[in-house]
Amino acid sequence: MLRRTKKERQRLLSETIAENPFVTDEQLATQFQVSVQTIRLDRMELSIPELRERIKDVASKNYENEVKSLPIDEVIGEIVDIELDNRALSIFDVKEEHVFQRNGIARGHHLFAQANSLAVAVINDELALTVHSNITFVKPVRAGNRVITKAIVIGRDDKNHRTKVEVTSTVNGETVFVGEFDMYRTKGKGE
Amino acid sequence: MLRRTKKERQRLLSETIAENPFVTDEQLATQFQVSVQTIRLDRMELSIPELRERIKDVASKNYENEVKSLPIDEVIGEIVDIELDNRALSIFDVKEEHVFQRNGIARGHHLFAQANSLAVAVINDELALTVHSNITFVKPVRAGNRVITKAIVIGRDDKNHRTKVEVTSTVNGETVFVGEFDMYRTKGKGE
DNA sequence: ACTGATATTAGTACCAAGTGCTAATAACAA
DNA sequence: TTGTTATTAGCACTTGGTACTAATATCAGT
Numbered sequence: 001m002l003r004r005t006k007k008e009r010q011r012l013l014s015e016t017i018a019e020n021p022f023v024t025d026e027q028l029a030t031q032f033q034v035s036v037q038t039i040r041l042d043r044m045e046l047s048i049p050e051l052r053e054r055i056k057d058v059a060s061k062n063y064e065n066e067v068k069s070l071p072i073d074e075v076i077g078e079i080v081d082i083e084l085d086n087r088a089l090s091i092f093d094v095k096e097e098h099v100f101q102r103n104g105i106a107r108g109h110h111l112f113a114q115a116n117s118l119a120v121a122v123i124n125d126e127l128a129l130t131v132h133s134n135i136t137f138v139k140p141v142r143a144g145n146r147v148i149t150k151a152i153v154i155g156r157d158d159k160n161h162r163t164k165v166e167v168t169s170t171v172n173g174e175t176v177f178v179g180e181f182d183m184y185r186t187k188g189k190g191e
Numbered sequence: 192m193l194r195r196t197k198k199e200r201q202r203l204l205s206e207t208i209a210e211n212p213f214v215t216d217e218q219l220a221t222q223f224q225v226s227v228q229t230i231r232l233d234r235m236e237l238s239i240p241e242l243r244e245r246i247k248d249v250a251s252k253n254y255e256n257e258v259k260s261l262p263i264d265e266v267i268g269e270i271v272d273i274e275l276d277n278r279a280l281s282i283f284d285v286k287e288e289h290v291f292q293r294n295g296i297a298r299g300h301h302l303f304a305q306a307n308s309l310a311v312a313v314i315n316d317e318l319a320l321t322v323h324s325n326i327t328f329v330k331p332v333r334a335g336n337r338v339i340t341k342a343i344v345i346g347r348d349d350k351n352h353r354t355k356v357e358v359t360s361t362v363n364g365e366t367v368f369v370g371e372f373d374m375y376r377t378k379g380k381g382e
Numbered sequence: 383a384c385t386g387a388t389a390t391t392a393g394t395a396c397c398a399a400g401t402g403c404t405a406a407t408a409a410c411a412a
Numbered sequence: 413t414t415g416t417t418a419t420t421a422g423c424a425c426t427t428g429g430t431a432c433t434a435a436t437a438t439c440a441g442t
Contacts, residue, residue, distance in 0.1 A: 006418065022251070024399065035420050040401085050400055052243065052427090059250035060213070076300070107311075108321040109304035116300045129328065130299040136323045197389070215428065226391050231430085241429055243398090 009034070010042050021054040076113040077149060084124035085153055085163075090114060092147045099143045106141040111177045115167040118151040119181040123163055127186045131162070135179035145171045151181075161185050200225070201233050212245040275315035276344055276354075281305060283338045290334045297332040302368045306358040309342040310372040314354055318377040322353070326370035336362045352376050 009032055016031070017023060025043070029036045043050070049057075077092030092114045094106050112135060120128045141147060147169050155164035161184055169177035200223055207222070208214060216234070220227045234241070240248070273279040283305045290297050303326060311319045332338060338360050346355040352375055360368035 022247075026399085037420055037422095038418080041419080052399070055250045056213075056246055059246045103318050105320060107308070108324075109300060109307045112303050112307070113300035116303070117298070120298075127294050129296060129331065132327045133299075134325045137321050140320065217428080228392070229390055232390080243428070 006042075010046055013039070013042050014046055014048065017048055017054070021058055022051070024051055076110065076117050077147070079118070079121060082121065084122065085156075086122070087153065088118050088122040088151045090118050090121075090149050090151075092149065094141055094143050094145045094147060096143050104142055106143070106145070108137055111137065111141060111147065111169060112179075114147065114149050115151070115169060115177060115179050116181065118149055119165040119167055119179075119183060122151045122153060122165060123183055123185050125185040127184075128163075129184045130181055131184045132182040133179055135177065137177055139171075139174060139176045141171055141176050147171055147176065149177075197233075201237055204230070204233050205237055205239065208239055208245070212249055213242070215242055273313065275313065276347075277313070278344065279309050279313040279342045281309050281312075281340050281342075283340065285332055285334050285336045285338060287334050295333050297334070297336070299328055302328065302332060302338065302360060303370075305338060305340050306342070306360060306368060306370050307372065309340055310356040310358055310370075310374060313342045313344060313356060314374055314376050316376040318375075319354075320375045321372055322375045323373040324370055326368065328368055330362075330365060330367045332362055332367050338362055338367065340368075 013028065013032070016028065025036050025039045028039045032039070042048075048054075077090035079088060079090045081087075081089040092110075094110070098110045099106050115135070116130055116133070119130065148171070149167060149169040151165050151167045153163060154166045156162070163183045163185055165181045165183055167177075167179045167181060168175060204219065204223070207219065216227050216230045219230045223230070233239075239245075283301075285297050285301070289301045306326070307321055307324070310321065339362075340358060340360040342356050342358045344354060345357045347353070354374045354376055356372045356374055358368075358370045358372060359366060
């Protein structure tokens with residue numbers, strides 16, 4: 001009689017490997033009290049790659065993430081339309097690396113980054129800095145979502161070097177984020 | 192004559208491997224136009240482990256992080272002190288890649304990211320999301336600055352699943368950023 | 383030009399953790 | 413008993429190495 005049915009063993013095998021991809025066929029054979037060959041047949045049937053490939057997968061994922069974990073430099077999102085000192089539009093595709101592992105919801109600072117860098121970009125000046133901002137995350141955004149962000153200049157006070165920008169982000173037409181940005185600029189109009 | 196001196200080759204070798212740990216001795220030999228044995232001697236002298244070990248290192252680092260899966264991994268800046276549902280402290284070193292090329296001033300979204308992720312981290316809950324935030328960039332921050340950010344839970348409304356967090360960032364004792372974060376959480380106290 | 387040190391290359395045996403294949407045996411079911 | 417499925421065994425081969433020995437090459441100093 002079989003210690004366990006083949007099916008059961010394969011189910012546990014998948015689990016075990018998923019839990020710890022660093023386990024060798026020999027260790028698995030000992031664990032399940034079968035021959036190494038059986039483990040290999042099982043892996044084939046389940047199309048689970050060999051140890052080295054599994055490790056390489058984990059490593060290369062890590063590598064990608066490491067590279068991507070600092071992409072927070074230039075403008076976040078792609079600017080698709082801009083009319084300086086008036087309005088601007090950018091698109092940002094939310095990927096796995098932008099969301100919380102736990103719940104798959106985009107981390108706020110990415111949405112803020114897109115909005116903020118668009119607010120900076122719309123200002124027609126050498127120097128534009130965010131002074132103050134009031135923002136609301138209206139609805140969770142998830143991986144795969146395409147966020148369309150619109151910035152509109154709604155007010156200027158050249159005496160105080162201030163410009164007010166309203167930013168709204170939507171996914172599939174639904175508002176997910178709104179913010180008001182008070183920007184500082186060095187120059188006034190037409191200087 | 193040597194194509195390059197041994198030293199020079201070894202310097203480049205270290206760099207190359209650091210950049211891409213997935214490279215084999217054979218590829219390196221081709222790249223530097225030397226024999227595989229030379230590459231191996233170089234690796235020994237520099238005590239760089241073999242390909243498989245390198246990959247395993249990358250993979251296991253990744254694995255550790257994944258296992259933790261606490262938001263503490265996903266924080267921008269390094270958390271140096273935390274007392275859940277009460278306060279937290281993180282440090283973030285501003286580098287060249289975080290500032291505007293034009294004026295050397297840190298982009299707002301990096302400061303926001305540090306503050307926001309600290310506000311998320313301080314919440315003792317599986318799920319914590321920023322709902323609303325009011326922030327002020329008090330003083331410009333520059334490359335080389337060390338930003339110390341403190342988050343303090345200043346209020347809770349468990350009926351509405353809300354927690355209010357006040358975040359203050361300083362550089363050399365001077366306040367550079369303040370923000371108030373309204374956080375959403377799934378669970379109430381002691382649930 | 384000769385000697386010695388350093389650097390490079392070549393070659394062998396061996397290892398881990400496999401793949402790919404064939405063949406034998408075991409277990410079970412009808 | 414026969415057929416099917418499952419398991420085990422064994423062998424040759426692969427990658428990307430280690431560990432070691434031995435032969436050359438290259439260069440510097442006298």
